[in-house]
Amino acid sequence: MTRFSSAAKNGLTPAALEALLREVGAARYHNRHPLHHKMVSGALSRVQLQAWALNRYCYQAIIPRKDAMILARAEDPGFRAEWRKRIEDHDGTNGWDGGIARWVKLATGLGLDEAMVKSERLALPATRFAVGAYLSFCTERSLLEAVASSLTELFSPVIIGERVPAMLAKYDYVTEDILAYFKPRPVQASRDAEFALAYVLKYADSPRKQQAVIDALVFKCDLLWSMLDALEHAYGEDGHIPPGAFDPGAA
Numbered sequence: 037m038t039r040f041s042s043a044a045k046n047g048l049t050p051a052a053l054e055a056l057l058r059e060v061g062a063a064r065y066h067n068r069h070p071l072h073h074k075m076v077s078g079a080l081s082r083v084q085l086q087a088w089a090l091n092r093y094c095y096q097a098i099i100p101r102k103d104a105m106i107l108a109r110a111e112d113p114g115f116r117a118e119w120r121k122r123i124e125d126h127d128g129t130n131g132w133d134g135g136i137a138r139w140v141k142l143a144t145g146l147g148l149d150e151a152m153v154k155s156e157r158l159a160l161p162a163t164r165f166a167v168g169a170y171l172s173f174c175t176e177r178s179l180l181e182a183v184a185s186s187l188t189e190l191f192s193p194v195i196i197g198e199r200v201p202a203m204l205a206k207y208d209y210v211t212e213d214i215l216a217y218f219k220p221r222p223v224q225a226s227r228d229a230e231f232a233l234a235y236v237l238k239y240a241d242s243p244r245k246q247q248a249v250i251d252a253l254v255f256k257c258d259l260l261w262s263m264l265d266a267l268e269h270a271y272g273e274d275g276h277i278p279p280g281a282f283d284p285g286a287a
């Protein structure tokens with residue numbers, strides 16, 4: 037786990053804290069995961085991509101719920117006005133004209149059944165535990181830690197920039213229409229991450245709080261990493277699909 041050097045016992049400057057947060061992302065973000073590398077090299081089967089989309093739906097579905105937790109805990113109306121945009125991005129105006137609906141389109145575009153995806157019943161146990169942990173973290177930890185845990189979005193434009201062109205080039209059944217989810221994400225993520233980063237740099241004003249926000253980002257990187265680990269374990273070569281999980285080979 038990233039720790040301050042002893043020179044930082046009086047606390048880091050905002051610039052030094054930002055540099056440390058970016059170091060966490062550079063070392064631990066899920067664009068370093070072997071499954072991501074396989075995805076962008078064109079090595080995944082259609083079933084493996086389906087499993088990814090199906091499991092990742094659970095992550096998409098929890099995001100507006102954890103953001104609602106954060107909203108409920110924020111006392112500043114200005115903060116809430118900014119943060120509620122995240123919920124609108126995912127839920128749209130009627131629940132099914134935002135990011136979640138576009139993720140369903142991605143999953144059905146890969147050949148999955150819409151009701152099955154939305155039910156989340158065939159997701160991996162580890163996926164369910166991971167996304168549940170995110171909701172709990174944002175409910176139980178301080179508001180500062182909850183905000184800091186969203187800072188993986190600092191790095192998501194990079195992974196999206198790697199993923200989308202590669203998927204279009206390497207999988208002939210993947211179209212721009214199927215990947216429409218990602219189109220607005222880099223702009224939305226940059227807006228969100230800029231706000232969250234400014235908040236964290238302003239309010240993490242003691243060594244203890246600075247360590248807490250670093251740990252929150254480590255937690256979130258680990259969560260995203262563990263979701264890809266679980267997919268690889270279940271659907272990789274010599275994979276072991278847990279009972280009850282998505283198994284297109286089963287009778």
Ligand SMILES: O=C(O)c1cc(C(=O)O)c2c(n1)C(=O)C(=O)c1cc(C(=O)O)[nH]c1-2
Pocket residue numbers: 099185186187188189191192195196221260
């Ligand atoms: O495509 C990705 O790899 C990726 C990663 C992340 C992330 O880093 O948490 C998010 C998203 N996408 C995303 O689409 C999204 O809406 C989102 C919200 C959040 C968050 O923690 O609040 N992360 C992410």
